[in-house]
Amino acid sequence: xxxxxxxDWVQIRQTVLTPEERAPQVPEDTKKVPLLLWVKxxxxxxxxxxxxxxxxxxxxxxxxxxxxAINPRYIHDFGNFVPELLKMDMQxxxxxxxxxxxx
Amino acid sequence: xxxxxxxxxxVMGRRNEIMKQAVGIDYSVFETGGVGFEYERMMREAGYTxxxxxxxxxxxxxxxxxxxxxxxxxxxxxxxxxKGKGARIFIKDEAxxxxxxxxARRAANAVYHAKRNGYKxxxxxxxxxxxxxxxxxxxxxxxxxxxxxxCYDSRMIGQPEILEKLRACExxxxxxxxxSVGPELFYTFLLLLEETGYFNASLYTPFGIAGVxxxxxxxxxxxxxxxxxAPDKVLITHAGGGNxxxxxxxxxxxxxxxxxxxxxxxxxxGLHMASDHDFNRKSFTTGHTGFGIPFATWPDxxxxxxxxxxxxxxxxxxxxxxxxxxxxxxxxxxxxEGLERGPAGNTSLTAAFAVAQEMxxxxxxxxxxxEYTGAGKHPMPQLSFARSNGVELLFGNxxxxxxxxxxxxxxxxxxIKVRDFDLDKARNSYIRNCVTNNKLESVTEDDVKFLSEDxxxxxxxxxxxxxxxxxxxx
Numbered sequence: 001x002x003x004x005x006x007x008d009w010v011q012i013r014q015t016v017l018t019p020e021e022r023a024p025q026v027p028e029d030t031k032k033v034p035l036l037l038w039v040k041x042x043x044x045x046x047x048x049x050x051x052x053x054x055x056x057x058x059x060x061x062x063x064x065x066x067x068x069a070i071n072p073r074y075i076h077d078f079g080n081f082v083p084e085l086l087k088m089d090m091q092x093x094x095x096x097x098x099x100x101x102x103x
Numbered sequence: 104x105x106x107x108x109x110x111x112x113x114v115m116g117r118r119n120e121i122m123k124q125a126v127g128i129d130y131s132v133f134e135t136g137g138v139g140f141e142y143e144r145m146m147r148e149a150g151y152t153x154x155x156x157x158x159x160x161x162x163x164x165x166x167x168x169x170x171x172x173x174x175x176x177x178x179x180x181x182x183x184x185x186k187g188k189g190a191r192i193f194i195k196d197e198a199x200x201x202x203x204x205x206x207a208r209r210a211a212n213a214v215y216h217a218k219r220n221g222y223k224x225x226x227x228x229x230x231x232x233x234x235x236x237x238x239x240x241x242x243x244x245x246x247x248x249x250x251x252x253x254c255y256d257s258r259m260i261g262q263p264e265i266l267e268k269l270r271a272c273e274x275x276x277x278x279x280x281x282x283s284v285g286p287e288l289f290y291t292f293l294l295l296l297e298e299t300g301y302f303n304a305s306l307y308t309p310f311g312i313a314g315v316x317x318x319x320x321x322x323x324x325x326x327x328x329x330x331x332x333a334p335d336k337v338l339i340t341h342a343g344g345g346n347x348x349x350x351x352x353x354x355x356x357x358x359x360x361x362x363x364x365x366x367x368x369x370x371x372x373g374l375h376m377a378s379d380h381d382f383n384r385k386s387f388t389t390g391h392t393g394f395g396i397p398f399a400t401w402p403d404x405x406x407x408x409x410x411x412x413x414x415x416x417x418x419x420x421x422x423x424x425x426x427x428x429x430x431x432x433x434x435x436x437x438x439x440e441g442l443e444r445g446p447a448g449n450t451s452l453t454a455a456f457a458v459a460q461e462m463x464x465x466x467x468x469x470x471x472x473x474e475y476t477g478a479g480k481h482p483m484p485q486l487s488f489a490r491s492n493g494v495e496l497l498f499g500n501x502x503x504x505x506x507x508x509x510x511x512x513x514x515x516x517x518x519i520k521v522r523d524f525d526l527d528k529a530r531n532s533y534i535r536n537c538v539t540n541n542k543l544e545s546v547t548e549d550d551v552k553f554l555s556e557d558x559x560x561x562x563x564x565x566x567x568x569x570x571x572x573x574x575x576x577x
Binding site: 016017021022023025026027029030032033034035036037038039040041057058059060061074075076077078079080081082084085087088089091092093095096098099100 | 179182378435437484486487
């Protein structure tokens with residue numbers, strides 16, 4: 001099991017509201033799941049993934065939760081190539097050429 | 104603080120107290136006892152003058168963004184227009200602001216105000232560009248910042264666009280608190296305000312909205328300097344209402360009373376904004392009808408008691424475009440004009456492409472924003488994400504698009520259209536909401552006056568709607 005040392009940059013997870021505690025106005029599918037929260041900070045103690053740990057966030061706040069990730073990476077990127085976009089680009093360039101030729 | 108009740112109901116019950124501390128405005132002084140409140144007085148007394156705001160913004164490098172004429176896009180418009188039609192399209196490159204969007208204007212004011220009033224930090228609830236704007240401005244002024252964002256569904260699958268905002272906020276030194284789908288985000292937001300004593304950099308305070316007035320004012324000044332007159336139409340992407348309200352107020356302050364104010368949103372009808380399932384089936388996280396219509400028809404749903412963003416006061420026209428059309432125009436902006444921006448910010452540009460075809464060739468349209476683009480926040484990752492969530496990508500007639508099921512790109516640019524949203528319908532439901540939410544049985548002539556100002560309609564129109572609702576006027 002991956003373990004964080006005191007002072008490591010980590011992400012924790014908290015359950016803010018259980019399904020039973022959710023607000024009355026939320027739709028049925030949302031009411032079936034808890035309201036979850038993730039926040040990052042420096043671990044205040046050693047802990048393993050899934051264990052409760054306190055963190056100090058970059059604003060100096062102290063908060064506790066289940067250790068979720070250590071040095072979490074940014075996972076977003078440019079995604080898979082979408083060939084449809086290229087089709088639009090080619091069409092647009094051809095249309096502009098036609099439009100300016102007729103001027 | 105330790106003996107306070109932290110339960111959902113108790114914290115929500117304390118919302119007015121918490122907000123008063125966190126915004127520093129006593130909204131009750133602007134209340135007039137009836138439905139209405141003194142809007143202009145609130146904007147004057149709780150906000151800043153246009154001159155002050157220009158100074159505040161210029162001290163952190165905000166504003167004075169360039170306007171570009173989109174000549175190639177205009178040529179393409181004219182290819183699909185009747186002879187003599189096809190207005191010139193211009194765009195204000197708001198991506199040139201620090202943090203990459205017009206939201207820097209709103210944040211500049213809010214953060215300045217927080218600093219001046221001795222707050223140690225600022226908090227904003229936003230999944231959009233505003234978070235990065237607040238974090239950036241807070242960094243410049245040496246305040247701490249916390250951004251609260253709705254980011255994931257319950258499986259922790261995040262919208263790529265929002266994940267990029269997380270990265271940007273963290274890059275500017277903010278603490279980012281991320282939540283799964285649900286309106287109870289507000290509860291966490293209140294808890295954080297109470298715990299930290301930070302300033303609520305709400306999007307909807309008088310200073311936030313006044314921050315956008317410089318955009319409207321500036322664009323008229325620049326446009327007059329370049330072309331000799333104000334633009335015939337200004338197109339504005341409409342979500343929470345601040346962009347429309349602030350820009351329109353600035354345009355009016357610059358004396359351009361004949362300029363038509365057109366709002367545009369992406370049509371996401373059918374998707375529930377608080378649904379865990381629907382959350383990752385939309386390909387726009389802002390600029391869409393899920394914000395645009397509720398905020399127009401009930402602005403006081405915001406995180407402050409009286410919303411300074413009141414779009415129905417200013418909109419002359421409100422049009423809808425489809426997701427597939429905005430992606431297409433985003434490509435056009437990149438390959439024909441050499442500007443990689445958006446996509447969400449290009450909602451109004453998409454509408455401009457269709458509206459320009461109705462206008463004479465010597466008329467002008469100004470699209471008042473662009474936004475930065477990057478990993479996650481770009482047509483490729485957003486469409487790739489849509490496809491991975493089972494949303495079908497097709498070419499055809501965007502009128503057939505079903506949000507959450509498919510995205511239909513126009514077969515060619517002739518398929519790009521605007522669909523007019525009947526503003527009278529919006530005005531009607533705003534008045535209806537006023538009656539229901541205030542539990543009204545009768546109203547006064549002063550209430551009628553307020554409602555007519557708040558909906559840019561006549562007293563007779565308001566009285567007609569009230570009559571339908573069996574509300575007596577005393």
